[in-house]
Amino acid sequence: MAEDIGKIIEAAITKAIKDRGQVNILIAGKTGVGKSTLINAVFQGNFATTGQGRPVTKKTREIKKEDIPLTLFDTRGLELKDYRETFKELENFVKNKNNDSNPMHHIHMAWICIDEGSRRVEDAEIELCELLAGYMPVIGVITKASSDEGFRMKVLELLKPAKNVVRVNSIPKILDDGYIIKPSGLHELVELAMEIVPEAQKNAFVAAQKVSIEQKKNKSHAIVVASATSAAATGAIPIPFSDALILVPIQIGMLAGITAVFGFELKKAFLSTLVSSTITAGSATLIGKSIVSNLFKMFPGIGSVAGGAISASTASAITIAFGEAYIAALAFLLKDKDISEVSESDILKEFKKRYLGKR
Known part of the structure; x- marks a missing residue:
């Protein structure tokens, strides 16, 4: 059984990474405009500071970081x-990148950064916007925003091909009078980026950014729905409790997918611990009779388990409850912490507490 679970976990990790994909963003702006500060404020992993860079043109560097799909x-x-x-x-x-047969190698959007303090849009920024818009969606980003005074409308007017212009203050800023401008x-x-980035x-x-937990939750909910649909199909012919472990691959795949979308590193050892401590723990699996009985209190419309079998509706409900508990646990842990501050033991403890009621 352990060997089978190990193979299932490996396959789930491979699929989750493939389904998550890769996003590539071009960020342009004059020196000192605050690109690195913006990048570190939006994306996890202190990306601009600790990522590995290499020149791809005389004035363009490619920055990557292991385990971040960006x-x-x-x-x-x-x-x-x-x-x-x-x-x-x-x-x-850009033309060579976007002509690649693999869409994962394309550059999917561009951010053109302009310092609000400059109060002007250079010809170079206008021409760059027009150039890039021929190959990808473009967002204008006004950095170090503290006092608009109509500047955003001016940028919108001049960067006509841009999808929109957003004013951003990436870090707290203390003015001369002591007033603090918050991020x-x-x-x-x-x-806005989520609206214009390609579906794939x-x-x-969502995984790379750290600003919106709601976006992570939304994408994870979609994974739960898809998994519940698969579980329902599996349970269309009632499953005896003794055979209920055939639902395990679906639930492991769901765990891996949610972990990937939240931006946590997908490690076999961690998923193995998570699975052994919940899904397959001591034969008292999450799809055992006691759990189903508790689920009836959560889902009053399910009815009874006739003949000791798991029906399609029950299989789906169990999978939903399982997945939503995991989402709630990850969202709770990231509410006031950076992803680097959340340990595997934190995740396991919070998940078990929310699903199994263990304190």
Whole structure:
């Protein structure tokens, strides 16, 4: 059984990583505009500081970090007099990327960053927006936002091809009079990015970003629904409790998918511990009779388990309760913590508490 579970977990991890995919974003802006601060505020893992970078053109660096399904292309040189030469090189690079037969290698959107304090939009920024919009959706990001005074409307007017323009203050800022401007605009930026990123990249973006727990929950709910549908199909012919472990692969796949979308590292050892402590713990599985009895209190419309078998509706309800408990546990742990501050033992303890009622 342990060997079978190990293979199931390996297959679930492989599928979850494939389903999550990869998102690639080009971020452009003049030196000092605050791109690194923005990147670290939006994405997990202190990405701009600790990610590995390599040059892909004279003025563009590719930044990656292991276990985060995100690649950033940081483009500089907008302040240079010969920026058009830089743009030609950049356009060739973008064209080659987006002509790749694998959509995961494409650049899926661009953010053009403009410092609000400058109060002006340069020709280079306008031309870059027009160039990039021919290959991908573009968002204008006004950084270090503290006092709009009509500047956003000006940027919107000049960056005509941009999908929208968002004012962002990535970190707290103390003004001369001691007033503190709190971080703002990050949720709006993430929501806009989710609207325009291709469907196949949405899970990757949700996993990489750390601003919106709701986005992580929404995508995870979809995984639970799909898993519950599979469980219902499995239970269409009533399953004897003794054979109920055939639902385990569905539930393991669901766990792996939710873990991936929340942005946690998918490790076989962790999932093995999670599975052995919940789904298959000491033969008193989550799909045992005692659990089903407790579930009836949560789902009064299910009815009774006739003949000691799991029906389609019961299999679906169990899977939903299982998945939603895991989502609630992860969301609770990330409410006031960075993902790097949440341990595997924290996840296991919170999940078991929420599903099995263990304190």
